[in-house]
Amino acid sequence: MNASPHILIIGAGLIGLSTADHLLRRGAAVTLIEMRSGPGKGTSYSNSAMIHPSQARPWFFNGTQLQANAAFYATYDLAEKSKHILEDRLKALGLFKKRDIPGCYKLYSTMEAARHAQEKYSNDGIMSRVVMDVKATLGHVALYFENDMWGNAYKYCEALARDLYVRGATFIYDANMARMRRNDEGVTLALDEHIFKADHVVVCAGPQSGDILATLGLNLFIDKLRGFSVNFERPSIDLPPAPLMDARSHSAMTIFDDHIRFSGTVGEESVRPLLKRWYELAPDIMAGLKPATEIWSGLRPMSKAGRPYIGPTDIPNLWVNTGHGHMGWTLSAGSGDLLARMILDGEVDERFAVVT
Numbered sequence: 001m002n003a004s005p006h007i008l009i010i011g012a013g014l015i016g017l018s019t020a021d022h023l024l025r026r027g028a029a030v031t032l033i034e035m036r037s038g039p040g041k042g043t044s045y046s047n048s049a050m051i052h053p054s055q056a057r058p059w060f061f062n063g064t065q066l067q068a069n070a071a072f073y074a075t076y077d078l079a080e081k082s083k084h085i086l087e088d089r090l091k092a093l094g095l096f097k098k099r100d101i102p103g104c105y106k107l108y109s110t111m112e113a114a115r116h117a118q119e120k121y122s123n124d125g126i127m128s129r130v131v132m133d134v135k136a137t138l139g140h141v142a143l144y145f146e147n148d149m150w151g152n153a154y155k156y157c158e159a160l161a162r163d164l165y166v167r168g169a170t171f172i173y174d175a176n177m178a179r180m181r182r183n184d185e186g187v188t189l190a191l192d193e194h195i196f197k198a199d200h201v202v203v204c205a206g207p208q209s210g211d212i213l214a215t216l217g218l219n220l221f222i223d224k225l226r227g228f229s230v231n232f233e234r235p236s237i238d239l240p241p242a243p244l245m246d247a248r249s250h251s252a253m254t255i256f257d258d259h260i261r262f263s264g265t266v267g268e269e270s271v272r273p274l275l276k277r278w279y280e281l282a283p284d285i286m287a288g289l290k291p292a293t294e295i296w297s298g299l300r301p302m303s304k305a306g307r308p309y310i311g312p313t314d315i316p317n318l319w320v321n322t323g324h325g326h327m328g329w330t331l332s333a334g335s336g337d338l339l340a341r342m343i344l345d346g347e348v349d350e351r352f353a354v355v356t
């Protein structure tokens with residue numbers, strides 16, 4: 001291998017940027033190719049902001065219990081490592097906030113449901129506390145996951161992209177006509193008249209990763225699970241100090257410095273069910289909101305293996321870092337670190353094998 005290998009990354013979302021971060025730290029030269037006009041404008045743009053290893057269990061997993069457990073333990077282990085790396089990166093970028101109340105809450109409809117869920121989490125080795133508080137949980141029964149965190153993922157993408165640029169990464173935006181081509185040595189990337197050759201190419205294209213790999217004859221199993229997000233100006237009333245997840249609707253309420261966000265849901269066609277649900281859960285807050293400042297929807301890149309795909313493919317110089325589903329913010333830094341170690345140090349981790 002060259003002293004300073006050149007690595008091409010497709011996609012500048014949380015995962016592509018984090019991969020670039022760790023490759024650069026290890027001495028590689030990095031070019032990011034992004035079809036949108038800036039970093040973090042895909043699924044990473046408006047998520048629920050939670051860095052929550054506690055939620056590492058796969059959603060809607062279609063395999064055996066044994067496979068679900070293997071996927072969970074791998075994801076949880078990576079999420080815990082990722083959380084610590086992410087905390088350091090947030091500090092270095094000036095984005096880390098020490099919270100009065102750390103962690104995240106998950107709301108349940110009854111005490112019995114909360115206790116039942118708590119037992120399941122406990123069997124997975126995840127500690128939680130049952131709470132019911134007028135301010136923190138809006139009077140609902142909840143599990144409190146003290147070891148989770150939260151932070152603004154899009155702000156992180158913007159700050160990390162600036163930092164990467166200063167450290168020497170090359171960014172090519174609006175590259176929506178980039179095409180991968182396969183040859184005997186691996187793949188190259190054609191953009192306009194230019195052919196990019198690199199020692200390695202990494203696909204970090206989130207929900208589009210499967211489509212890109214399909215053009216090379218690889219069949220990566222990824223579902224695109226739509227979620228919604230609505231921002232409102234932050235109302236000047238007493239608000240919960242940490243994000244609230246709703247167990248029933250896979251959605252959350254998150255309070256940022258200047259806005260409040262409702263985000264999530266699965267299998268819905270509009271934002272209506274999301275807002276309806278939060279009118280039920282938080283009527284006093286919802287009633288006082290001004291018109292929404294932004295409405296967005298994005299696709300979670302959901303791996304059918306129940307854990308991300310991180311590693312080499314059958315094509316010699318082609319790597320994949322994708323399929324992070326509902327856990328991509330949580331797993332971003334750890335996934336970038338892991339793939340950098342695989343490419344540059346020859347590390348192997350079959351728990352995240354790319355199945356095509």
Ligand SMILES: Cc1cc2nc3c(=O)[nH]c(=O)nc-3n(C[C@H](O)[C@H](O)[C@H](O)COP(=O)(O)OP(=O)(O)OC[C@H]3O[C@@H](n4cnc5c(N)ncnc54)[C@H](O)[C@@H]3O)c2cc1C
Nearest residue numbers: 011013014015035042043044048050206227327328329330
């Ligand atoms: C509503 C919602 C709430 C969520 N909440 C949380 C949460 O609280 N905590 C958590 O951990 N995770 C959460 N997630 C999941 C997390 O946001 C995603 O897993 C993560 O953003 C995926 O990052 P990514 O980099 O893989 O994908 P993306 O952010 O989509 O990045 C991929 C990039 O590749 C680019 N691209 C695609 N195709 C091409 C191409 N051909 N050429 C060039 N560029 C290309 C895209 O433009 C995009 O910028 C949530 C997701 C949703 C939808």
